[in-house]
Amino acid sequence: MGQTKGQTKDLPYEVKSSEELGRYLVASRDLAPGEIILTEPPIVFGPKAMPDPEAKMPCVGCYKPIFTDVGERCSSCGWPVCSGNCPGLTDPRHHGLECQVLRARPECVLDNMADYYRHDALLPLRCVLLQKTDPERWRLVLDQQSHMESRLPGSEAYEEANEFIVEYLINNFIDKLDSGVKAKYLPEISKELLHRMCGIIDTNALEIRLPEGSELNGLYAQTSIMEHSCIPNTKHTFTVDTKDKNNLYNISVKVVIPILKGEHIATMYSHALWGTQARRQHLRDTKYFSCKCPRCSDPTELGTYLSAMKCMGDGKEVCDGIHLPEDPLDDETEWACSKCKVKLGNSQINGLIAQMGEDVDNVLMIGGSVPMLENILCRLSTFLHPNHYHMYSIKHSLVQLYGRQSSYMTEDILDKKIKMCKDLIFITKTLDPGNARLSLYSAVLHHELHSALVLKSKKVKSDGTKITVDEIKQLLAEANNSINIALDALKDDIEEASGKKLIDVIAKSKSDFERFCKEKNIDLL
Structure with missing residues (x-):
């Protein structure tokens, strides 16, 4: 295996193989939570279709969501773009190469946009374009598992890929290329090769969520070797906001629960x-x-x-x-x-x-x-x-509705919310002890537990008696602990839109809470 860029020879993992698992990674030494196992750039990446492509599509140069019916078009191929000056339109890692193929069909349309501009077909196209322009990356693509034995003609996976990607690319673009362009960019091209690319993408691609709301799929050489476990011991994050274009969409895989030497390094695919x-x-x-x-x-x-x-x-x-x-x-x-x-x-x-x-x-x-x-x-x-x-x-x-309206703020309701939060936190923590997959769920639950505890500390008891100072301090100490756990759960999600938004909400709650404690002269230390 090639060494990951930026890593020393003393890698924290070893590549093993078996008949059952194929290639997989094991820890070469004891690994502690927070350690970075590997960081690597994508082999290739491409945009996914947006949830409602008739309304919004990603720009093919920078992937920023644009309104489908009023957006500009690439002057060469006619695909929707954020601006004719978008730097990604000429960048070979983005739209620069594929445009040479897509311009074979230069017509623009305003109807049935989702069928006419199929963004999911761009990553398979970008893969096959590597064969002449970047042979080393092409080798890394071909090195990935495709499971073609399970994607034979007649299977759902084959027929879906055939209709929406393979036939679409061949009929609309590849068959229309002149021989010179085809020889320069696609010396080897066939339905079988495109199907293999679809299999490689379906099996190995990782989803990259961008701050603006669009998503990419990316292929990674080393990360793809990690096996699946429903109890993952790693979490991966992407560099999506950087001025250094060489680091764009780099993946970092971090340990989230202790991994002993020789233990398998695992991620989760479901x-x-x-x-x-x-x-x-x-x-x-x-x-x-x-x-x-x-x-x-x-x-x-x-x-x-x-x-x-x-x-x-x-x-x-x-x-x-x-x-x-x-x-x-x-x-x-x-x-x-x-x-x-x-x-x-x-x-x-x-x-x-x-x-x-x-x-x-x-x-x-x-x-x-x-x-x-x-x-x-x-x-x-x-x-x-x-x-x-x-x-x-x-x-x-x-739990996100209880305590929000006056009719759902009684002591009984707050007690119910507190118990519900704690029950769900137990499940979440048991299934994902390292916040590898459920960090947003965990943060929401701890934030809601915090708010219920704070509300309860301000209320008169149902029997009419006032809550004691010691009881208030106990509730607020637990609330303080919960808000800190909520923020800690999101420490790796700051670059994702949903994570950043939630961090802002919880940080404001923490600030309000600290101000409240100061006003009431309550010291939680």
Whole structure:
């Protein structure tokens, strides 16, 4: 393996390989939280389509979101840009090279923009353009796993890539190139090669979120070797705001929980708050492997019961047991009750969970009110363990509403909010002890716990008695601890738009809190 730029020979990791895992990284010495394992530039990167491409698209030169119908166009190829003077239009790492191909179709349109300008097709094009312009980077692209054996014609992945990327690039651009341009930039080009690029991107690309709201996909040589675990011990961040263009989109991989010498270095490719079956299915569909990590192997998911169901009994007697999968690594496993003999089939469980998931998504999509959220929480609590991931979603929304309106600021409501925050913090911390994937969730929960504790310290008790000075100090000391944990959880998210916005909100709360303590002459030291 090539040495990562900027690193010494004394690398904190070694590259190993096995038949089951392929290449993977292990710690070459004991690694402590905060240590940087590697930093490297992207091999190649490209824009993703925006959520509503008919309204906004990323500029192909700098990726700044632009209004689709009124934006300027590249004078050579006609693709939407922020300005005709955008520096990225001539930069070969951005639009400079691909423009030589895209100009084969110079016509501009204002209708069906999302179909006409498919930004997801640009990264595969940028990959194949490396073969002549940067052979070393091209070798690094080809060195990455494509899983073409799982993307054969007829498969969903193949047909989707074929329609939206391969045929699109060939019919609209590549087949229209004159032989001189094709020989200069694409000496080898075929449907098979483009499909391989799609497989490499789907398997290895990492999402880079930019401050303005657009997103890129990037390929990284060393980082892609890291294996997946549902309990990641690293976190990666990107350099997205820098004046040094050589550092743009560099990735840094940092240790978040202690890694002993010889232990595997792992990242996470799925959502930490999905249940085991959802995570494993996602990984099979997108990364082509079945996860067998300690969390996936544990029916209780590390004691969180994130996928657990309540037992409904046998129809004759009520049971307060919990249904868990007998073998979570078996897709056909039965779910057994912890107290009675009732068992349910996996398909029954999946059907129930899917229906409940639709109900939860519908409520959250419309920005559910407190009564709506409490209603669905009550209904689902009949079937689901209190820690189930659908319950988590609803509670996470509820804690952000309790204490915001006068009708939801009673002592009982604040106590309910405090307990809910602490329950969710336990789940979050257990599943992601190093804030590798759930830093924003953790920060929100600790911030909401802080606000509830501060509000409670200002209220008269429900029995009419005043809260004592010692009780106030205890509440405010806990509130101070919570706000500090919230800010610490976000220390690696400052360059992301959502992280920066949340940091600003929490920092203001901390400032208000310190001013309040000073005014009341309360010393928390």
